[in-house]
Amino acid sequence: MDESRLPVPLARVALRVIPESVLNRLTYLLIRRMQKIHPGLFQNLARLDAATVCIEPSDLPYRFVLKFGQGPTSLRTAPRAGYSCDAAVKGKLESLLNLLEGRIDSDMMFFSREIIITGDTAVVVALRNTLDREEIRLLDDISAMCGPVSNPARKVIVRVNKFMDHIKTSMKNAHERRYSRDADETAAKLECARLQEEIKALKFRLAKFEVRGKRMDASAL
Amino acid sequence: MRSSYLELVCPAGTPAALHAAVAAGADTVYCGFRDCTNARNYPGLNFDMDEMIAGVTYAHEHGCKVLVTINTFPRAGQEKSWHQAVDNAAIAGADAIILADIGLLDYATRSHPGLRRHLSVQASAANALSILFYREHFDIKRVVLPRVLSIEDVASLIQQTEMETEVFAFGSVGPMSEGRCFLSSYMTGLSPTHEGVCAPASHVVYQDDNHCIKSCLGSVTLNKFSKDEPAAYPTPCKGRYEANGRTSYLFEEPIGLNAVDILPQLKAAGVTALKIEGRQRSRAYVSKVVGTFRKALDDLAAGTQTHGSGDLKTMAEGGRETSGAYKKGWR
Amino acid sequence: MTENQNTQNSPAGKITLGPLFFHWTAEKRRDFYFRIADEAAIDSVYLGEVVCSKREIFFKEFLPVVSERLQKAGKEVIVSTLALVTSKREMSTVSAYADAGFMVEANDVASLQALHGRPHVIGPFINVFNESTRDYLVKNNATRIVLPVEMAAESVDRLAGGGAATEIEVMVFGRQPLSVAMRCYHARAHELNKDSCQFVCGLDQDGLQTNTVDQQPILAVNGTQTMSHGYVVLLQELAKLQNMGVSHFRLSPQDVDMARVSHVYRNVLDRKCDPAEALETLKAVTDTVPFINGFWHGSEGFAWVENRA
Numbered sequence: 001m002d003e004s005r006l007p008v009p010l011a012r013v014a015l016r017v018i019p020e021s022v023l024n025r026l027t028y029l030l031i032r033r034m035q036k037i038h039p040g041l042f043q044n045l046a047r048l049d050a051a052t053v054c055i056e057p058s059d060l061p062y063r064f065v066l067k068f069g070q071g072p073t074s075l076r077t078a079p080r081a082g083y084s085c086d087a088a089v090k091g092k093l094e095s096l097l098n099l100l101e102g103r104i105d106s107d108m109m110f111f112s113r114e115i116i117i118t119g120d121t122a123v124v125v126a127l128r129n130t131l132d133r134e135e136i137r138l139l140d141d142i143s144a145m146c147g148p149v150s151n152p153a154r155k156v157i158v159r160v161n162k163f164m165d166h167i168k169t170s171m172k173n174a175h176e177r178r179y180s181r182d183a184d185e186t187a188a189k190l191e192c193a194r195l196q197e198e199i200k201a202l203k204f205r206l207a208k209f210e211v212r213g214k215r216m217d218a219s220a221l
Numbered sequence: 222m223r224s225s226y227l228e229l230v231c232p233a234g235t236p237a238a239l240h241a242a243v244a245a246g247a248d249t250v251y252c253g254f255r256d257c258t259n260a261r262n263y264p265g266l267n268f269d270m271d272e273m274i275a276g277v278t279y280a281h282e283h284g285c286k287v288l289v290t291i292n293t294f295p296r297a298g299q300e301k302s303w304h305q306a307v308d309n310a311a312i313a314g315a316d317a318i319i320l321a322d323i324g325l326l327d328y329a330t331r332s333h334p335g336l337r338r339h340l341s342v343q344a345s346a347a348n349a350l351s352i353l354f355y356r357e358h359f360d361i362k363r364v365v366l367p368r369v370l371s372i373e374d375v376a377s378l379i380q381q382t383e384m385e386t387e388v389f390a391f392g393s394v395g396p397m398s399e400g401r402c403f404l405s406s407y408m409t410g411l412s413p414t415h416e417g418v419c420a421p422a423s424h425v426v427y428q429d430d431n432h433c434i435k436s437c438l439g440s441v442t443l444n445k446f447s448k449d450e451p452a453a454y455p456t457p458c459k460g461r462y463e464a465n466g467r468t469s470y471l472f473e474e475p476i477g478l479n480a481v482d483i484l485p486q487l488k489a490a491g492v493t494a495l496k497i498e499g500r501q502r503s504r505a506y507v508s509k510v511v512g513t514f515r516k517a518l519d520d521l522a523a524g525t526q527t528h529g530s531g532d533l534k535t536m537a538e539g540g541r542e543t544s545g546a547y548k549k550g551w552r
Numbered sequence: 553m554t555e556n557q558n559t560q561n562s563p564a565g566k567i568t569l570g571p572l573f574f575h576w577t578a579e580k581r582r583d584f585y586f587r588i589a590d591e592a593a594i595d596s597v598y599l600g601e602v603v604c605s606k607r608e609i610f611f612k613e614f615l616p617v618v619s620e621r622l623q624k625a626g627k628e629v630i631v632s633t634l635a636l637v638t639s640k641r642e643m644s645t646v647s648a649y650a651d652a653g654f655m656v657e658a659n660d661v662a663s664l665q666a667l668h669g670r671p672h673v674i675g676p677f678i679n680v681f682n683e684s685t686r687d688y689l690v691k692n693n694a695t696r697i698v699l700p701v702e703m704a705a706e707s708v709d710r711l712a713g714g715g716a717a718t719e720i721e722v723m724v725f726g727r728q729p730l731s732v733a734m735r736c737y738h739a740r741a742h743e744l745n746k747d748s749c750q751f752v753c754g755l756d757q758d759g760l761q762t763n764t765v766d767q768q769p770i771l772a773v774n775g776t777q778t779m780s781h782g783y784v785v786l787l788q789e790l791a792k793l794q795n796m797g798v799s800h801f802r803l804s805p806q807d808v809d810m811a812r813v814s815h816v817y818r819n820v821l822d823r824k825c826d827p828a829e830a831l832e833t834l835k836a837v838t839d840t841v842p843f844i845n846g847f848w849h850g851s852e853g854f855a856w857v858e859n860r861a
Contacts, residue, residue, distance in 0.1 A: 048265065102237070107506070125263055125422040129235065129265030132238070204743065294685075295682045321679075324682050324684025350646070354661050396733050398731065404730050406853060407847075410846065445765050462770075462771070465760060471762065
């Protein structure tokens with residue numbers, strides 16, 4: 001398993017308990033740190049048209065506003081109501097983080113509706129493409145921000161990750177054991193495919209009759 | 222040697238994607254400049270001149286070729302930018318350029334006779350006569366075949382022309398003859414043939430409409446779908462329409478093209494190269510799809526069984542796959 | 553209006569009848585072209601199947617008699633070829649026309665190869681978007697170029713003017729062809745496919761109306777071809793087109809009184825009728841189908857832009 005990944009459950013818990021003012025201070029520091037590590041990314045962001053994007057993790061009490069283009073980039077929490085952005089990206093925190101780090105293809109999440117985009121699609125596309133030009137490892141950036149305690153913190157995080165992965169795998173295995181009906185499923189799938197073929201053939205024949213009927217109507221006129 | 226080896230041609234929308242493609246086992250990558258001279262002119266995508274030079278250098282150091290795509294049609298009075306792109310590709314050290322416009326092919330042939338020319342899918346050369354025309358007039362070395370042909374058609378074309386061919390192996394199912402489809406400009410006023418963008422994001426709007434999502438291109442409603450229904454790209458040919466009293470995906474379903482299961486047939490047909498589409502996709506997509514095809518091609522070369530396409534399904538448009546026009550009955 | 557002045561200075565221009573895109577019965581086609589020969593104000597007629605090679609056999613027997621009648625009536629006859637050539641059979645059809653000595657409208661680059669540099673017309677399905685492409689094709693013996701339907705006024709101005717060594721034709725009436733495909737959408741709309749199509753495209757003599765899911769009529773399907781729902785009508789723009797150097801004005805056959813349509817356009821080209829008045833006359837001929845001119849004005853193709861001239 002990938003050890004340099006930010007443990008999402010931990011992040012989720014942390015983000016839920018950290019007061020908003022502290023959170024804003026942290027995001028400010030994070031952006032500043034990232035500017036040092038990824039100068040190219042911020043140059044590219046500055047090349048874009050000015051825009052604000054609301055990032056809405058569906059499993060968090062906060063929304064974030066990312067401002068970029070034609071000036072400095074900023075990230076802060078959004079006021080609860082009455083704030084309008086050019087576009088919004090909604091999804092689980094994990095999906096959004098995977099997206100940021102380029103682990104997962106955003107079009108795929110879009111096809112499967114894991115993330116939902118509203119507002120000015122062009123803004124989101126520009127942001128996505130610009131982020132994807134850069135290798136971002138959020139965990140590295142965050143631990144770099146922690147200074148001297150970064151190494152011990154990293155070790156804890158890696159251990160948490162391993163633990164979470166272990167739990168996930170055993171739950172998955174248990175689930176599969178409990179519901180292993182592979183044999184039945186194959187038979188059912190085959191039956192389904194056969195029926196679909198049959199329906200298709202019937203529809204096809206019906207269509208031919210319909211056309212014949214239409215033609216007779218037309219010539220009767 | 223070449224005839225028994227299928228070359229894997231991979232998309233690089235950004236320098237990061239180029240690195241990912243090289244790492245995943247691409248034989249060749251293709252990319253474009255950051256302007257309307259290529260058919261994937263999306264915001265934030267593509268290469269400026271410095272990035273192009275660095276990209277070509279990096280690829281060459283790793284034994285990988287670079288094709289530069291200049292496959293839109295220059296607008297009257299503005300041909301200079303397209304000529305510049307051809308010149309820049311030559312300066313950057315590209316191994317070939319991919320072109321579609323007759324005037325631009327003529328320019329490249331006269332100005333850079335030594336730079337290999339490939340015929341883009343946008344030129345829609347779907348028969349032997351057309352291919353011979355482009356070869357006789359512009360000495361093209363390879364043709365990218367339109368996605369409207371069956372495997373039998375492809376084999377017959379190769380036999381008739383003895384031309385190097387590149388065919389689409391993964392990406393979109395393009396139901397229309399490419400380079401000659403004006404549906405997107407009909408709905409938005411922006412032309413893919415000149416601007417290099419079909420269904421420009423600036424004109425795409427998703428509306429959350431009570432348990433249902435509505436996708437619009439400009440003022441035209443393309444589709445309404447429930448929240449758990451798979452989505453397609455918001456292009457006019459992937460919308461739902463009502464005709465003859467029925468509402469359906471009249472042109473094409475939300476489905477992606479995947480030819481991984483028919484690689485042996487493509488090889489037998491005499492295809493030179495396989496093209497993975499997706500310069501607009503992320504580097505995660507590039508790694509995954511290129512990696513899968515690399516393995517499948519290596520298995521094919523070694524004579525071992527290819528393991529199905531199961532793992533690419535999530536990457537495909539609409540989360541579903543087809544072998545498209547390659548198999549008869551599609552049309 | 554400075555009517556007299558205009559009449560003296562402006563080039564009049566020729567009216568052409570583009571190839572019939574729809575699948576009419578052979579008899580209907582024959583009668584249609586006979587009427588064109590006898591009554592229409594049309595100088596050139598393009599005959600031939602552009603959309604689907606499966607339809608080709610139906611009209612073949614009438615082709616000689618129709619072209620003879622048209623030529624006797626003093627009209628130039630040009631043979632239009634398929635827009636998307638894929639099979640060997642289709643290639644031999646294209647080659648046969650090229651070798652038979654007809655004046656051919658090439659709609660696929662395949663025709664250009666078959667013509668071996670003999671004089672020909674470039675149809676709207678071959679992309680000619682800029683000066684270099686135009687000049688290259690002229691060098692290859694294109695005597696007339698029909699510009700792509702997508703082209704805006706500014707580009708037409710550049711291609712028609714500036715010493716174009718060729719005649720330039722622009723489509724000014726009818727449903728605009730927007731795409732060609734291998735797949736038959738008409739068959740799909742009837743849950744059939746191209747190989748077993750039952751020629752359902754013949755059921756819709758003017759194209760199959762296609763609506764968005766919000767019930768907005770937007771496209772017309774005609775076999776493998778997709779067209780605009782509205783008729784493009786460049787009547788108010790004719791004078792500008794003439795001044796740019798456009799020499800030929802194409803009317804695309806629809807299931808309406810095309811002879812009358814031709815007279816409406818002739819009168820405006822000859823400055824015998826005011827465009828606004830002509831527009832009203834045309835509306836009476838075309839019934840409920842909306843008019844469009846968006847591409848010409850650089851906006852959405854399906855839009856209607858009022859002329860500010």
